[in-house]
Amino acid sequence: MxxxxxxxxxxxxxxxxxxxxxxxxxxxxxxxxxxxxxxxxxxxxxxxxxxxxxxxxxxxxxxxxxxxxxxxxxxxxxxxxxxxxxxxxxxxxxxxxxxxxxxxxxxxxxxRALDPDDVLRPEHGLLATLLQTLLAQIGDAAIAVTPTQMDHAAWVGWRLAELLPITAAQRLSVLQEDDPHARLDRLLSLIA
Known part of the structure; x- marks a missing residue:
């Protein structure tokens, strides 16, 4: 640390x-x-x-x-x-x-430790699709996206936590999570 x-x-x-x-x-x-x-x-x-x-x-x-x-x-x-x-x-x-x-x-x-450069796991593929839909709705100018970013667990998690209509307390719980895959699991549970 x-x-x-x-x-x-x-x-x-x-x-x-x-x-x-x-x-x-x-x-x-x-x-x-x-x-x-x-x-x-x-x-x-x-x-x-x-x-x-x-x-x-x-x-x-x-x-x-x-x-x-x-x-x-x-x-x-x-x-x-x-x-x-x-x-x-x-x-x-x-x-x-x-x-x-x-x-x-x-x-x-x-x-806190920097996020590892982990690839998005198959069970979180739905979240990347949701993020692409949200980004298309707000326009590309708001958040610059490179094709490889949609494959990175940490980047997808942070952008979803930024854009989803969740409470500040829920966003804080995502911020506290050190593991990017656990963050994505938490986001999945919030939108389920």
Whole structure:
């Protein structure tokens, strides 16, 4: 397992998955400081589902699993607020949290192992077909797909978990699963 690291957290009422895109509007000072620090260091920050609390105001209680977010693009919206386009990268498990004076939650995290490059098993072929149907409905521009990606268990699982109409708690349960085939089994049970 990779070693522990301290990571600033951005708790949200959503689950960011590896490879998924997320747009954020930033207006609180603690998160403006977080973005400035990430820009200076070239590092990302953690996105975790909120278990208790709200996105703004008092620090929220984050879930114990999350995904590192890296900033792909930023702009200022018509309302003058900073907008970010993020991409989910590595998964992590929170070991301990602290709250800074400015209300920013930071965590000692343990990085989860990267997904193996496993081929999709025959029993999960239906999920690849479902994913192809969903991608056709939303259009290819939303998620870039190469032909070989539909054969990779981890990629199919992450994209399905991103696109299926499941709850945030269900998405979090998928994020917590280390084995890509077990993730696909969980998705099969959710759509059954």
């Amino acid at each position: 990779p070693s522990d690291e301290n990571l600033p957290l951005f708790p949200l009422h959503t689950v960011l998955l590896p490879g998924a895109a997320l747009s954020l509007r930033i207006f609180e000072r603690r998160y403006l400081d977080l973005v400035r620090d990430c820009g200076r260091s070239g590092r990302g920050f953690g996105v975790c589902l909120i278990l208790q609390g709200e996105e703004a105001g008092a620090p929220a209680t984050p879930a114990a699993f999350g995904t590192e977010a890296v900033i792909e693009d930023f702009d200022t919206g018509p309302d003058g607020l900073l907008t970010l386009r993020l991409r989910g990268k590595r998964r992590f498990h929170v070991q301990r949290t602290r709250i800074r004076d400015n209300g920013l939650v930071t965590a000692d995290v343990q990085w």
